[in-house]
Amino acid sequence: xxxPVVSECSAxxxxxxxxxxxxxxxxxxxxxxxxxxxxxxxxxxxxxxxDAMGHVGACKMAxxxxxxxxxxxxxAISVGARQDVADCLTYSPR
Numbered sequence: 717x718x719x720p721v722v723s724e725c726s727a728x729x730x731x732x733x734x735x736x737x738x739x740x741x742x743x744x745x746x747x748x749x750x751x752x753x754x755x756x757x758x759x760x761x762x763x764x765x766x767d768a769m770g771h772v773g774a775c776k777m778a779x780x781x782x783x784x785x786x787x788x789x790x791x792a793i794s795v796g797a798r799q800d801v802a803d804c805l806t807y808s809p810r
Contacts, residue, residue: 741773
């Protein structure tokens with residue numbers, strides 16, 4: 717199984733974001749209350765791998781229609797502000 721790609725990220729203050737692209741090798745989605753990007757954080761310098769595109773490594777949102785055994789099966793996701801600074805905009809409850 718291929719990990720879904722983070723096709724766009726509008727959380728510009730994230731240390732892994734460069735030009736609306738995620739450069740973390742893998743992110744985790746979900747905290748108990750919402751589909752938050754658990755990997756999001758701010759830092760004084762950019763992180764991640766410059767020539768890599770971010771992927772979804774794990775998803776804790778068991779009620780999402782794209783979630784199978786806590787793995788995201790969406791072809792790609794978008795991250796941006798829904799309820800917070802960095803939420804999975806592809807999240808869709810069953």
